[in-house]
Amino acid sequence: MAEALVSTILGQLASLAAEEMKLLACADKAVGKLTSNFQAIQAVLEDAESRQIKEKSVGDWFEKLKDVSYDIEDALDEWITVSKKSQMKEAENASKLWKKVCSCISSDCFCCKKVFLRHEIATKIKDLNERLDVIAMERIAFNFSLSRGTGQPVHEITTSLINLPEIYGRDHDRDRLKDYLLAESSQESTVSTISIVGMGGIGKTTLAQLVFNNDEVNTHFHKKIWVCVSDPFDEIRIAKAILESLLGEKKDKDELENVLQDLRQSIKDKKILLVLDDVWIDNSTKWEKVKNALHFASQGSRILVTTRKESTAIIMGSTKTIQIGRLGDDESWSLFSQVAFFGKTKKEVENLKEIGGKIVEKCDGLPLAIKTLGSLLRLKTQAKQWQSVIDSDLWKLEEIEKELFPPILLSYYDLSSKLRKCFTYCAVFPKDYVIGKDILIRLWMAQGFLNVEGNKEMELVGEEYFENLVMRSLFQDFERSEYDGSIVRCKMHDIVHDFVQFVSKNECFAREVESDAIPQLKISSESVRHLYIRSSDSLRVPASILKLKKLRSFVVENVGPKEEGISGHFEQFTCLRTLNLSHYDYKIPKGIKYLEHLRYLKLNWNDDIETLPEVLCDLYNLQTLDVTNCKKIRKLPQGIGKLVNLRHLLIGGTGRLRYIPKGVERLSCLKTLNKFVINGDYDYGNKACNSLDSLKNLRLGPSLELELVNVRDSNALKLADFQSTKNLLHLTLSFYVQCDERSRNKKNVMIIEALQPPPNLEKLRIKYFGGKSMSFDWMISLIKLKELELFYCFNCEHLPLLGKLPSLESLKIELMRSIKRVGNEFLGIENDATSSIVAFPKLKFLLVRDLSFWEEWNDDKYITIMPCLHSLSIKRCPKLKALPDQILQTPTLQQLEIVYCSFLEERYKETGHDRSKISHIPKVSISHW
Structure with missing residues (x-):
């Protein structure tokens, strides 16, 4: 890890222009000495790192080296930032036609400030050099061997992933476990508990996953829930996780009794399978309340526990235990x-x-x-x-x-030194944490872990690093994209996580804590650089955290409202490169200006932010800004164009955002912009909102929400040539037009026809479209479209010719209250139908919800309709009288769900006169809610 730091610092030293250094003679000399010391240390690091595990004195030397290296890297980063910002300021001054006198005064003031800052940094570097001198001399006493390598990656894996069988040598255990889960007995209690016990890395979770996903198990239980428990055993978090899995939505309740009441209601009369993975518990008190609530499930329900300790199986009340051997x-x-x-x-x-x-x-x-x-x-x-x-x-x-x-x-x-650093950084996450691949790569970028050469983009290097670690079996439990099969999320095995904590020692600290334990939270070492805290209540910053002056990562998740927490102490944490304040309901103070090293700022799910402070735009190094799901945010800061290093601007789920200022087109590094607002109403002085034309200079992709607010000039949309955007795969179109209904219909149609989305779209969502018909010409040209969602189009009376889309696999139609009849226009049949026509040839999933006035759904017996349909869900369509027989007879149909549809319920229930038409479908669910 120190090798990666040293390499980074040597790179920083090399990048500083010689003429700038000569402006300050002391800096020139100090930097030369730094370079010499680090080159000498770099030559022995390979041997030093291999010996630090076994020799405590080498380990202590290594810790001192890392500590001073971090400080030197911060000083050099500060120098480079001052230099780059001064270049920007000079270019800005040169481009403005100011009066000569004002220009001179302004430039002189700025130059004075710049020289002062550089002198301050140079003094800091000189002091740090004295510390490094001592460490460089101490290395001689250890008689380290000179390294043989160059510090670059030794082995890059280019072969594809191996498709391993799910499990080896566990056939008997698998069959026994499945028998336990499926057994029916009138003698047993309502819910019985089965435990899988074995040492870490033996395959307990793999066995549980294999049975959890078994087809017989799927059909036997009404609901299946998987919860990763780990240490500590938090009964509120576990109960909420079970409830949220059952309901398919997040719950804000934090009182255990309230959660348990909802849980009892949700599992009543349902046969459930609950897996509690990696359980550590010393007494039964915390478990009993949750367990008692689970007894409201129907008889035959099962709790499956995986644990390393046999005592845990006893505490959990297991009736059967499977010991996993080697x-x-x-x-x-x-x-x-x-x-x-x-x-x-x-x-x-x-x-x-x-x-x-x-x-x-x-x-x-x-x-x-x-x-x-x-x-x-x-x-x-x-x-x-x-x-x-x-x-x-x-x-x-x-x-x-x-x-x-x-x-x-x-x-x-x-691993190469850079890969080691990326790997051990994962110790900042708690056990069983679901790691988003893209987020992890952006965090690596923020810490400067990626070795980028030439014109190669950091994100691509990060992808290569991630794949390298995956192929070495250092990640597991992959969640893959349904589009291209690439890994989206993953986890670390518990033992691998123990290992990264072991090798990172005092560098990373991750805790999930109860609110009353936060003030007493003890952090053993003040050298901690990366800190993660998760709490179910508000965060009151303990004194132990305020001592961590050199933090580089601070992640706070799931904290409650109205506690100032860290936001009142930004001036204490000036070394931060990563700041994550997810679910942190507090306005962002101007003190954020102190975080000049900051590269990654995540403020998502904040219900207090309405605007971001303008000082945020002075964070020159910022690469990622994430305000996803900040519901109250109305505009981005006016100076956002100054964030020239910004690569990822994540503003999705910001329903009230109505203003993106001019200047966003200057963000030439931007790779992700997942929402763009074109607003015909806003005009802040002479600084108008952006137009669609602004996107021409940005490398869009793969996802974008385009919000169109009272757009008046549809011709401007057409001239922007949106259709030529090549990298855009997922598009959401949202319409907000405030006018009378007749004008709204006309304007919406003009706008959507002028847009002409790119033809290579794979996913399209249309929301709040105010027209009466959605039959626009470009829809059927989307031959690669796999997923289509139509939401809140309240005035729409006719659906487009969707049956003609050759690649469509998933279709959701929701809250379209003016639809009364669905027929041939939906299937894509215009006039004469022939038997060779296939409507929706690849559709697998169809959901229709909240069509309040929908009465008829007619099909055409002369053509083939939805031959690949797997799942059909009809929810809250109370006037719909029947489902098309041809669709119900589709041989691939595996799941039918009918919710709050009175006519359909009467028709297809157990005693209904058309029950026989759905009796062949394996999974049928008919309910009132």
Whole structure:
């Protein structure tokens, strides 16, 4: 990790212009000495890092080196920022036609300030150099070996991911567990508990996942819920997680009894399967209240617990326990072979088999160890490389979970210094945290962990780093994009998380704490650089946090309202590069101006922010600004164009945002802009709102919400040539037109026809369209469209020709209250129909909700309709009389859901006269709510 820091600092030193340094002689000399010291230290870092685990004195030296390196990096970053901002200011002054005298005065003042700041930074660098001198001298006493490498990535993985079988050697355990879950007995209690017990990395969660996703289990239970518990056991969080999974929506309640009341009501008369993964608990008190609420479920419900401790299984009241043992020799070899020999030639496999067998013995039947080492050795083709794994001293490591740490350490040391830093940064997340890939890459960017060369973009480098860690089995539980199969979110195995906490030592601190415990929160080391706190209540900053003057990451999640918390102490945390104040209901104070190093600012789900302070636009280094779901925010700051390094501007879910100022088109680094507002009403002085034409200079993609507010000039939209936007895949169109109904219809139609969205769209959402018909010409040209959602189009009386869309897989139609009849126009049939026509050829999912006046849904018996339909949901359509027989007879239809549709309920219920028409559908749900 220190190697990555040293490399970054040497890069910073090299980037500083020599002529600038010579402006201050003391700085020139100090920087030269810094460079010399760091080059000498860099030469021994490889040996030092490998010895720090086993030798405490080397570990202490390493910590001192990291501490001073961070301080030096901050000083250099400050110098570079002052230099770049001064260049911007000079360019700005040159472009303005000011009076000569004013210009001179302004420039002189600015130059004086610049020289003063540089002198201050130079003095700081000189003091830091004295500390580094001592550390550089101390290295000699350790007699480190000179490094053999260059600090660049040693092995880059380019092969594709392996499709491993879900589980090895657990057939008997799987069948036994499934039998326990599906067994029916009149003797059992309403809800019985089954536990899977075994050491870390043995495969408990994998076994639970395998059974959880089994088809028989799916059909046996009405509802399935998966909750990651971990340590500490927080009964409020667990109860809320169960409730939210059942309802499919977030709940704000924080009082346990209120949550439990809702939970009892939600599971009443339902057969549920609840998995509580990775449970740690010392007494039954916290669990009993939740467990008692779960007994309102119907008989045959099950709670499945995974835990490392048999005592936990007893505390949880388990009636059955499955002990998971180590893999047998054959299963271990099969798993290792599939990973380690992937992509190797037959000759290479023959040469490595014998050594591979010895390595498998070292793993002692632990699946995680086998996968980790197998992933490492997949990159190596020489026998001596494999032999070095057996000969490593790391197998002698005496630490907690020592059976698993050596394999992970071997993989860790095979990473480049930058990759190690990216990997260990994940210690800032708590256990079982769902890590968003894009968010993680932006956090790496903010900390300067990505080694970018030439014109390559940081995000692409981050993708490569992430894939490298994935292919070494250092991440798991992947959630993939339904569009391209790429990983969207993932987790870390508990043991891997223990490991990153072990190697990052005092650098990262992550805690989920109850509100009354926050003031007493103790942080053992003031050298903590990355801090994560999650609380279910308001955050009152404890004194232990205020001592962390050198924090680089501060993440606060899920805190309550009206507590000033950290926002009143920004001047204390001037080293911050990442600040995450999710769910933090407090106005952002002007003190944010002190955070000059800040690269990542996340303020999402803040219900107090209406405007962002203008001083935020002075944060020159800012790369990511996220105000997603800040419901009250009305405008972005006027000077946003000054954020020239901004790459990701996330403003989705801001329903009241009506003003994006001029200047956003100057953000040439911008890669993500997920919402854009064109407002015909706003005119702040001479600084008008942006037009669609402003997007021409930005590299849009892949998602955008385009909000059109009282747009008066539809010709301007057409001239903007929106259709030529190549990278845009997901588009939301929102209309807000304030005028009489007749004018609204005309204006909406003119606007939407003028827009002409790009033809390569894969997902389209249309909201608040005020026209009576949606039959615009460009709709059927979207031949790649997979997902379409039509919301809140209250005046629309006729649906467009959607049946003609050849790639459409998912269709949602909601709150279109003027629709009374759906027929051939919906299917895409205009005149004569022939048997060769197929309407909705690829549609798999159809949801229709809140069509209050919809009465008839007619099909055409002469054509094929929705031959691939898998799921059909009709909700709150009380006047709809019947569903088309042809659609109900679709052989692929697996799920039918009818909610609050009185005529349909009467027709298709158990005793209904058309029940036979749906009896072949595997999963049918008919309810009043």
